[in-house]
Amino acid sequence: METQRPSTGDSSGCVLACLLRRPALFRAFGLACALLAAPLQAPLQAAEEEDEIRGFIVDNSISHIGHEFYRYFSERLRDTSRLDFNLVVRERPSARWGSLVWVEYEGRTLYRRFLAPNVSEVQPVAYEAADLIQEAVTRQKLESLLQDTYDLDKDEL
Known part of the structure; x- marks a missing residue:
């Protein structure tokens, strides 16, 4: 017989609990987040270098x-x-x-x-x-x- 947990309507807690129970899934999720964030950081670094005012x-x-x-x-x-x-x-x-x-x-x-x-x-x-x-x-x-x-x-x- 399966016991069901009461639903609180908060699915993010369930996803986090699932990730913490499975380390391989947690590592894969972290890698996916890092790969998705990497292309966003390069334009920010280039913009910071371009924003510097020169000639003073x-x-x-x-x-x-x-x-x-x-x-x-x-x-x-x-x-x-x-x-x-x-x-x-x-x-x-x-x-x-x-x-x-x-x-x-x-x-x-x-x-x-x-x-x-x-x-x-x-x-x-x-x-x-x-x-x-x-x-x-x-x-x-x-x-x-x-x-x-x-x-x-x-x-x-």
Whole structure:
């Protein structure tokens, strides 16, 4: 004689109980869910990469000479390259020594230099820095494309 359970109208509980009693069925269900969800994740990751805004040069300078350096630096970069990356120009001014100016790309310092308080020589220094930064960013992008990331993700290296 078979005993029947009272029906509560909740079929999801019955399906879950059935899956938990049969481990092979549970594994197959999990695999099916993973296979169905995989194609949905790729467009989301691509959309996240495309949504990043690029072409910013952030000015975190403080003094007049730092702002002049930023102005000439960004002018040179915008004139000579397609800005598909973001940079940050930072400065630590000193009344005694001038200003320490550095440029960061993806959290890494690519350029660092002390600038004397003499404003007349800022333009050639900023232009030289822009050219060096452009080469360094191109080199880093090329290295990241050629990097073997089979075992580890790129941010783990």
